[in-house]
Amino acid sequence: MPRIVHELSPISLLGGGNVEQSDLIFANDYAPRLIAADGGADSAVSFGWLPETVIGDFDSLTEKTRQILGSQRLFQIAEQDSTDFDKCLRSIDAPLILGMGFTGRRHDHTLAALSTLAARADKRCVLFAEEDLIFLAPPRISLDLPEGMRFSLYPLGPVNGTSEGLHWPIDGIPMAPNGRVGTSNKVSGPVRLTFDAPHMLILVPKEARDKILAALLEEPSKWPDPAAR
Numbered sequence: 001m002p003r004i005v006h007e008l009s010p011i012s013l014l015g016g017g018n019v020e021q022s023d024l025i026f027a028n029d030y031a032p033r034l035i036a037a038d039g040g041a042d043s044a045v046s047f048g049w050l051p052e053t054v055i056g057d058f059d060s061l062t063e064k065t066r067q068i069l070g071s072q073r074l075f076q077i078a079e080q081d082s083t084d085f086d087k088c089l090r091s092i093d094a095p096l097i098l099g100m101g102f103t104g105r106r107h108d109h110t111l112a113a114l115s116t117l118a119a120r121a122d123k124r125c126v127l128f129a130e131e132d133l134i135f136l137a138p139p140r141i142s143l144d145l146p147e148g149m150r151f152s153l154y155p156l157g158p159v160n161g162t163s164e165g166l167h168w169p170i171d172g173i174p175m176a177p178n179g180r181v182g183t184s185n186k187v188s189g190p191v192r193l194t195f196d197a198p199h200m201l202i203l204v205p206k207e208a209r210d211k212i213l214a215a216l217l218e219e220p221s222k223w224p225d226p227a228a229r
Contacts, residue, residue: 003093004075005053007033010096010217013088013125014040014051015113016060018104021047023128023206027098030213035092037084040101041065055091056084083112089120096217097125104130114201118156121198121223124216133212137161137200139221143191145208151191153182157199165191175200198223 005011010031014024016039024047027034036044038056042065050068054061055075066074077087085102102113117125117136127134137153143165145151151166155175163170167188173180183203204212 004055004091005035005093007092007094009033009094010098010213011035011092011094012098012100013037013092014044015085015099015101016040016043017101017106017109018130019043019101020128020130023100024049026209027100027128031096031098035088037088037102040084041069043101045069055088057087083109083116085113086116086119089116089123089125092123095124096213097123098213099125099127102127103134115156117201118199119226122225124222126212126216128206131206132203133206133209134201134203135212135216136198136223137193137195137202138216138219139196139223140194141192141202141215141219141221143193143208143215144211145187145191145204147187147189149187149208150205151185151187152203153185154201154203155181155199156201157197159195159197159199161193161195161200163191163193165189 011033012027012031013035015037034051036051036054038058039060041051041054042062044051045065045068054073057078058076103110121136155177158176160174161170165188167186
């Protein structure tokens with residue numbers, strides 16, 4: 001599958017949903033290379049930023065923004081079988097992606113974005129939601145978070161795991177979206193998790209931002225590229 005964006009450092013990806021300006025300011029410092037998903041380019045321009053690349057089917061990108069950016073920044077993928085978020089993830093090669101503007105405005109768009117995290121499990125992407133960070137758990141991850149912090153697990157498919165440092169351990173508990181889930185757990189010590197399938201979302205407050213991003217960059221275990229299976 002061809003890659004449009006290649007980067008050895010984290011990048012920022014902006015969609016057309018709700019986005020906090022404080023998240024954009026953080027992203028500009030942490031991952032200054034900005035990519036937009038279709039109408040996310042309009043959001044970027046409204047904040048005074050020019051994304052270097054825009055990827056999508058362009059059904060929501062305004063003509064005004066097209067003129068501002070110029071054709072050389074626009075990469076259209078015309079098929080309608082996937083979302084713009086999916087088109088972006090499969091077209092980006094980077095160690096970590098900070099996704100903003102993919103949650104909050106419409107529930108169907110939010111659900112589609114969460115499904116895409118699992119469908120593109122080989123990509124390390126953290127979604128910045130209104131209050132939380134949301135990301136797909138790698139096969140293993142270690143996190144040093146404040147005791148008592150809310151730590152939610154939500155499976156998108158059948159998955160088993162092990163845990164240390166959670167108030168309610170998950171060992172030996174099969175989890176599934178139509179069965180046992182792990183929302184509103186909390187941290188009781190250094191967190192160590194393992195999972196046997198790329199189906200588990202982790203949701204934590206945005207105050208854990210720095211530690212989550214550092215842990216994901218340092219964790220060597222990865223899910224395979226689904227296209228290579």
